Amino acid sequence: MTEKLSDTARKTTLDPLLAEGWQMAEDKDAITKTFKFDNFTEAFGWMTRAAIWAEKWNHHPEWFNVYNTVNVTLTTHDVGGLSSLDVKLARKMDTLAG
Numbered sequence: 001m002t003e004k005l006s007d008t009a010r011k012t013t014l015d016p017l018l019a020e021g022w023q024m025a026e027d028k029d030a031i032t033k034t035f036k037f038d039n040f041t042e043a044f045g046w047m048t049r050a051a052i053w054a055e056k057w058n059h060h061p062e063w064f065n066v067y068n069t070v071n072v073t074l075t076t077h078d079v080g081g082l083s084s085l086d087v088k089l090a091r092k093m094d095t096l097a098g
Contacts, residue, residue, distance in 0.1 A: 004029075004079040005087075013087045020094055025073060029081030030062075031090060035070045035097050043068050046096055053092050059085040061093075 005013065014031070018024075022031045037043040043065055054060045062073040074090055076083035 002076055002079055002083045002085055004076070004081045004083055009084070010082070013084070014082070017087065017090050017094075022090055025075070028075060030073050030075035031082065031086060032071065032073045033090070033093075035072065035093070037068045037070075037097075040067050043070050046070065049096050050089075050093050053096075054089060057085060057089065059089055061089065 014022075014024075017031060022033045024030075025032050035043070035046065037046060047063070047065060047070060050061070059076070062075070064071045072093065074086040075081060076085055
């Protein structure tokens with residue numbers, strides 16, 4: 001079962017993500033990031049690749065796409081905040097974005 005990140009886990013796992021452009025959400029225990037691509041096709045292709053991993057891990061992002069921009073919010077609703085699944089998916093999204 002997935003658990004909410006402890007204070008220690010937050011420090012060690014979130015700091016590297018924050019250094020890569022992720023931010024803490026203001027309105028809930030979540031992380032957010034805006035990804036920009038050259039065009040809609042690249043943005044949608046990235047979303048498709050990310051969706052395959054999200055489905056494989058049964059952990060789905062909150063996201064919003066307009067043309068070449070994708071705004072992502074990650075949180076684990078089952079635990080009421082951030083979990084290791086959010087960290088894992090954030091890392092994968094960064095890797096997929098290059």
